[in-house]
Amino acid sequence: MAQATTSTNNAPVIQAEKVSGPWRDAWRAFRRNKIAMAGLIMIVFFVLIALLAPVIAPYDYKAQELADRLKPPSSEHWFGTDDLGRDLFTRVLYGARISLWVGTFSVVGSIILGTLLGILAGFYGKWVDMIISRMFDILLAFPSILLAIAIVAILGPSLQNALLAIAIVNIPTYGRLVRAKVLGLKNEEYITAARSIGMKDSGILLRHILPNSLTPIIVQGTLGIATAIIEAAALGFLGLGAQPPAPEWGKMLSDSRQFIATAPWTVVFPGVSIMLTVLAFNLMGDGLRDALDPRMKN
């Protein structure tokens, strides 16, 4: 697997004595990838911003100063103000909280459910696989954003429901990934070996199949956070996600779009923020894939 190739690539003789393990080897490979490290640093930066928003932010994100409507960026308001005179810098900082929160938790939700279903489908096969796979097909038959809109429309527009909708929509992505991985692993000799020593199915699933299916999930999950952030922004833009006065980036875009010509900063800063976070997760995801996926190696 990935680890094997990694350690042979960089001087196996010296490495043999170093502390080594699948994850350590992957981290070594990841660290050498400058672009991926840039992604990781950006993500750490955004996470810090999100955590420290109340400390850094110069204003209250809800505070309206109607006298200062649509002010361009200045030393007082670094990113300018919006049409209600709220400080955009503050709102963009707080927006990082919402986007990272939605991105992370919707992906965690999809991963948990998708992995569970995927493992069951792949391991037990037959009719179990039939039912689960057809469910995935049905979910995949709809464009994801349309399905998310439908789910939010049923549940009512709110940030929680948007998160839930995004999580549901993405279940099949992880489910199919895990199913495919499990189908491959099932025929590995070490699974037969585990059975031959008398391990129960549950033990084989937890100790051998799950740990060995993790790498593609981690890669897909990182890339998935990027997608989820865009989907959350899209739902926010459509008024189906975060509700005012929550400083959600997508919502900020839609609120300001009528001022795009007169006060472009109202659109540029939230827009650039979305782009940078998504870019960061994509860069890191690609780097993780290179570090973890043996097929990407020479």
Added chain:
Amino acid sequence: MSEPLLQVEHLKKYYPIGGGWFGKSPQLVKAVDDISFTVRKGETFGLVGESGCGKSTTGRSILRLIEPSEGKVIFDGKEITALSPEELRRTRKDMQIVFQDPFSSLDPRHTVQRILEEPLIVHGMGNAKERQAMIQRLIDVVGLTQSHLQRYPHQFSGGQRQRIGIARALSLQPKLIVADEPVSALDVSIQSQVINLLQDLQEEFGLTYIFIAHDLSVVKHICDRVAVMYLGRIVEIADKHKLYTKPQHPYTQALLSAVPEPDPDRKPERIILQGEVPSPANAPIGCAFHTRCPQAMEVCHTHRPELAETDQGHLTACHLFTEMRATGQTHLA
């Protein structure tokens, strides 16, 4: 003659291919087609044949790692084929397997320590401290050192990995070990080390082996009795010496004549078989070997020869010998 440890009776493994959806009956690949044999306590029983003849399927069906389609496997007085999943799980302690590929048979994410401890935990053997002692003894027995325990499989060579695989099989102190081509993936120099290890362990722990291989010289070295398989059937079973000196079945003769001769001056007569092995999905009627047999007769095309004793402890499935027996009987009468 020691008592039997394992009896295999009319074992069959058929795989359906195609069909099945619209009432069309699926075609069957007969990977293992009605084979019977007995393995005695303490012996090494060889199972040889070319690729795809069903040796591995047989080995795995015996352990029910593959569910046999039909037939009985009786191990140590227990009918393996009739056990419930839970009983089977507990019985696995006594019968283990060593795999052919030392690279895929060890979980890449587990350390050697964990690989060796897992069987002990599964069967609730000892507490943490006792298990540690057992693992240290195991690693010693197979010729590795303590410092290897914290490493991962990819940090070992093929021979070392195979030793880990053997240690894992030994950890539960089994009575029977199915060695599924344990050395064919290794370098020749390493092969002999592993073979010797297997022999030493057999002596030390009183193990019984089913040794699956396609390398006849290796089989000659390690086995006591040998069964030759062709297209899912056993064509000949005999004591090693008898099989190698007086092979009876034309297939065995051809197989043995292909073994490389170390002495360059001796030019053994090679029996070159014509044609290919038929597909097991479409095995010939009658004797499976008749399509390639240099001595095929009329009866071989229509009737499947049964495995029958032709000499003491020598069983052959060939009409040449059924004929002989029949004529022998007429002479007597």
